[in-house]
Amino acid sequence: MKYKTLDLFAGIGGIRRGFELTKKFKNVMSAEIDDYACKTYEYLFKENPKNDVTSNEFKEQVENLEYDVLLAGFPCQAFSSAGKKEGFRDKTRGTLFFDIADILDRTKPKAFMLENVEGLITHKKGKTFQTILEVLVKELNYKVVGVHLDSKGNLIYNPRSFLLNSKNFGLPQNRPRVYIVGFSLDHYGEIAKMIPFKKLPTERKRGPIFNDINEILEKNVPEKYYLSQGYLETLKKHKESQKKKGNGFGYQIINSPGILKPISNAILATGGSGKERNLIYDFREEFVGKKLKNKKTPLNSEGVRVMTPREWGKLQGFIGYAFLDEDGNDKFDFPPGISDTQKYKQFGNSVTIPVIEEIAYEIAKTLDWLESETQTFHKEFVAVAR
Numbered sequence: 501m502k503y504k505t506l507d508l509f510a511g512i513g514g515i516r517r518g519f520e521l522t523k524k525f526k527n528v529m530s531a532e533i534d535d536y537a538c539k540t541y542e543y544l545f546k547e548n549p550k551n552d553v554t555s556n557e558f559k560e561q562v563e564n565l566e567y568d569v570l571l572a573g574f575p576c577q578a579f580s581s582a583g584k585k586e587g588f589r590d591k592t593r594g595t596l597f598f599d600i601a602d603i604l605d606r607t608k609p610k611a612f613m614l615e616n617v618e619g620l621i622t623h624k625k626g627k628t629f630q631t632i633l634e635v636l637v638k639e640l641n642y643k644v645v646g647v648h649l650d651s652k653g654n655l656i657y658n659p660r661s662f663l664l665n666s667k668n669f670g671l672p673q674n675r676p677r678v679y680i681v682g683f684s685l686d687h688y689g690e691i692a693k694m695i696p697f698k699k700l701p702t703e704r705k706r707g708p709i710f711n712d713i714n715e716i717l718e719k720n721v722p723e724k725y726y727l728s729q730g731y732l733e734t735l736k737k738h739k740e741s742q743k744k745k746g747n748g749f750g751y752q753i754i755n756s757p758g759i760l761k762p763i764s765n766a767i768l769a770t771g772g773s774g775k776e777r778n779l780i781y782d783f784r785e786e787f788v789g790k791k792l793k794n795k796k797t798p799l800n801s802e803g804v805r806v807m808t809p810r811e812w813g814k815l816q817g818f819i820g821y822a823f824l825d826e827d828g829n830d831k832f833d834f835p836p837g838i839s840d841t842q843k844y845k846q847f848g849n850s851v852t853i854p855v856i857e858e859i860a861y862e863i864a865k866t867l868d869w870l871e872s873e874t875q876t877f878h879k880e881f882v883a884v885a886r
Contacts, residue, residue, distance in 0.1 A: 501523075501868070501871070502523075502524060502526045503524060503525050503526075503568040503569055503610070503864065503867055504525070504526055504527070504528045504532075504567040504568050505507065505519055505525050505526070505527045505567060505568070505569045505570075505571050506527075506528065506529050506562065506565065506567045506570050506571065506603075506607075506609070507526065507527050507529070507530040507531070507549070507551065508530075508531045508553050508567055508570065508571065508572040508574070508600065508603070509531065509532065509569050509573050509574050509575075509596070510530040510531060510532040510536050510537075510541060510549045510715065511532060511534075511537050511541070511573065511846065511849050511850050511851075512540040512541050512544065512818075512849075512850055513530075513540075513541050513545055513549075514614070514708055514816065514817075514818070514822075514850040514851040514852075514853050514856065515571045515572075515573055515615065515851055515856050516545070516571065517818075517823070517853055517856075518528065518822070518853045518854070518856025518857040518859075518860055519569075519571065519575050519854070519856065519857075519860040521758060521822060521853070521857045521859050521860070522857060522860045522864055523679065524860070524864035525569065525860065525862075525864070527545075528565060528566070528567050528588070529551075529561075529562065529565055529567070530545075530547065530549030530551065531549060531551035531552065531553045531558060532549040532551070533549065533550070533551075533552050533553075535550075536838065536842045536845075536846065536872070537670060537693050537846055537849070538550045539838070540834055540835060540838065540846055541852075542835075543831070543834065543835035544823075551661075553596065553599045553600075553603070553607045554596070554599050556854045559602065559603060559606060560590065561605060562606070562607055563606050563777060565607070566608055567609060568610045568611065568867070569608070569609055569610065569611045569612060569863065570600070570603065570604060570607075570609045570611075570612040570613075571612070571613050571868075572600050572612070572613075572614050572615070573614070573616070573851055574596045574597060574600060574614065574615075574751070575596055575705035579849075581623055583644070589844060591635070592631065592635065597632060597635075601635050601636075601639075601640060601660055604636075604640050604642075605639075605640055607682065608684060608686050608687065608689050610683065610684050610688070610697065610867060610870075611681070611682060611683045611684065611717075611863055611867060612636075612642070612680075612681070612682050613679065613680070613681050613856075613859060613860075613863065614679070614680040614681075615677060615678065615679055615680075615856075616677065616678045616680075617669050617677065617678065618676045618677060619677060619805040620632075620661060620678045620679040621660070621662060621663065622659075622676055626659060629659060629678075630655065633655055633657065633680075633682070634645055634655060636680070636682055637649070637655060638653075641684065641685045642682035642683060642684055642685065642690060642692075642800075643682060643683045643684075643685055643693050643695065644657075644680060644681070644682040645680075645681045645682065645695075645697055645698070645699065646658070646661045646662060646699055646700065657703055660709075661700065662678045662679060662680060662700065663676050663677070663678060664676070664677060664679055664700060664701075664702065664778070664855055664859075665677075666766075666815075666816075666852035666855055667763055668702060668703040668707045668853075669703065669704040669705065669852060669854045669855045669858060670704040670706075670707065670709035670710070670713045670817075670819055670854050671708075671709055671710055671814075671815055671816070671852060672710055672711070672715075672716065672761075672762070672763035672764060672767060672815070673712050673763060673764045673765075673766065673767065673815040673816075673852065674763055674764065674765055675766040675767070675852055675874075676766075677851070677852075677855070679700055679855075679859060679860075681697070681700065681859065681863060683695060683697075683867075683870065687874075688870045689874075691870060691873050691874060692821075692870065694864050694873075695869065695870065696865075696866070696869060697773040697862050697863075697865070697866040700809060700859065700862075701816050701858045701859060701861075701862055703858075704854055704858055705858070709817065709820070709821050709854060710814060710820070711761060712761040712762050712763060713754055713755050713762040713763060713764060713780075714755060714762065716811050716815065716820070716825040717755070717780065717782070718808055718810055718811060718813040721782060721805060721808055723784075723787050723790060723792065723799065724794075724806040725805045725806070725807075725808055726784075726787050726799045726800065726801070726803075727779070727800050727804050727805050727806070728792075728796060728797040728798065728799060728800065728806060729789075729798055729799065729800045729801065730780070730795075730796055730797030731795075731797070731798045731800075732800045732802065733806055735750065735776060735839050736751075738750055738751075739751055750776075751777065751779055751803060752765065752773060752776075752778065752779060752825050753775045753779045753780065753781055754777075754778055754779065755780055755781055756781065757781075764778045764807070764815055765778055766779040767807075767812050767815060767816070767844075767847065767848045768848045769848035769849040770845070770848065774839050774844070774848055775806040775807065775844070778806070778807050779804050779805065779807075780805050780806070780807055781803055781804060782803055782804075782805050783802070783803030783804075784803060787799050788800075788801045788803075788865060789801065791813065809840055809843035809844055809847065812844060812847040813832065813843075813847055815847075815852075816847050816850055816851070816853060817852055817853035818832050818847065818850070818853060819832050820859075821853065821854065822853040822854075834846075
């Protein structure tokens with residue numbers, strides 16, 4: 501049985517692809533408003549995802565859609581403490597979580613998976629995360645993995661149990677992210693409270709995809725990715741000044757000699773510090789002191805460069821993994837004309853696909869179990885009624 505997914509805040513389709521890799525899910529509708537991301541998504545999946553999750557027009561479309569699992573990687577936003585607190589419509593209005601909750605309320609899918617940044621669990625001293633869980637459990641009637649209700653109706657959970665790190669899922673990137681998974685009590689009844697899916701998977705079961713940074717580095721990287729000497733000196737001065745203040749901020753060369761099994765820091769959508777915290781030693785004598793038109797000073801003499809967009813793609817599982825065909829040929833590519841800036845942004849904004857895939861396997865197993873248990877219950881009920 502294939503379950504149908506709705507892909508919200510779709511980006512370039514990382515969450516969708518993670519679910520598709522299990523061969524248990526088929527996507528039926530998507531929503532993304534960034535024009536560049538839409539272009540890449542359409543190039544990869546042959547569908548244009550251009551829809552606005554916040555619009556009534558889209559929500560009405562979704563109300564008429566047959567689907568099973570809602571997927572969404574949404575931005576973290578503060579909730580207003582003002583108002584009468586009349587449920588999620590009042591508590592979360594004006595945030596993108598409100599729109600997710602609204603769609604869950606209107607369409608009541610069998611399950612959902614939400615993804616967010618690590619900061620969600622500490623945002624507003626944990627109140628934002630608590631509000632989200634209360635809405636999902638108490639108002640929308642979902643059994644959320646890792647959440648229990650005590651005898652007084654209080655939510656019992658460990659916020660850190662919702663954190664999964666890409667470095668434990670076969671890729672050399674230190675990227676903790678929050679994942680929330682739930683199953684519908686409206687659809688499955690009390691059986692949903694007994695699911696065997698008690699906690700999120702903490703690692704990839706099938707071994708590493710890339711063991712460390714050295715395995716993802718491209719060969720013969722073009723000169724444009726090398727830092728100018730002036731810029732490298734600026735980074736060194738900044739790091740030194742931060743060190744004097746007792747801070748550990750500043751650039752990092754992640755494959756420095758002596759580091760066993762080097763991994764990257766989390767790549768960022770902005771590209772900025774995501775590049776500076778993930779510099780690479782890759783000495784090319786022919787580039788030393790070379791002058792380029794777009795750099796104010798010659799290229800550095802130490803062989804230091806930024807990671808390339810393709811290397812970022814490997815860190816997220818897009819390249820070298822998620823789009824391999826049966827013969828092992830990599831079918832991932834960007835459409836013609838997409839700039840490096842956009843490539844960095846799109847990978848940095850995306851999810852680590854193998855993490856999603858592992859969660860998707862657990863969701864599929866649980867849905868299979870729920871469908872089977874529900875059918876058994878109905879058969880027994882009918883037999884007793886006769």
